[in-house]
Amino acid sequence: xxxxxxxxxxxxxxxxxxxxxxxxxxxxxxxxxxxxxxxxxxxxxxxxxxxxxxxxxxxxxxxxxxxxxxxxxxxxxxxxxxxxxxxxxxxxxxxxxxxxxxxxxxxxxxxxxxxxxxxxxxxxxxxxxxxxxxxxxxxxxxxxxxxx
Numbered sequence: 001x002x003x004x005x006x007x008x009x010x011x012x013x014x015x016x017x018x019x020x021x022x023x024x025x026x027x028x029x030x031x032x033x034x035x036x037x038x039x040x041x042x043x044x045x046x047x048x049x050x051x052x053x054x055x056x057x058x059x060x061x062x063x064x065x066x067x068x069x070x071x072x073x074x075x076x077x078x079x080x081x082x083x084x085x086x087x088x089x090x091x092x093x094x095x096x097x098x099x100x101x102x103x104x105x106x107x108x109x110x111x112x113x114x115x116x117x118x119x120x121x122x123x124x125x126x127x128x129x130x131x132x133x134x135x136x137x138x139x140x141x142x143x144x145x146x147x148x
């Protein structure tokens with residue numbers, strides 16, 4: 001075999017192996033560990049900032065850990081004054097659906113129907129800018145649904 005063809009096959013097989021490995025679903029324990037790290041580094045800080053803003057506006061928000069429908073989870077319960085619904089939250093959790101790989105679900109729940117916002121295949125896909133955007137959009141939706 002010519003050297004340039006051997007090198008080409010070597011590169012092709014290495015790239016193929018990387019793609020196959022990247023497509024493998026991570027072990028549940030690794031996925032959960034990555035989510036818990038994400039929860040502390042990326043999800044909690046903007047929730048705390050937004051909770052502070054809501055408190056300044058006279059509401060009683062709180063951050064709730066592992067009390068959502070699926071766990072592990074983190075939710076920002078808005079604690080809106082005079083809200084029509086008892087459960088106004090925006091959150092993130094790990095979902096385990098039969099026939100699907102583990103995913104991170106961003107969701108909001110208002111009046112009381114829950115609404116999925118976005119799903120993420122890996123913790124690395126959830127960035128700080130996207131988290132902040134999702135949280136602000138969800139808070140807006142919840143307030144609109146609760147305003148007279």
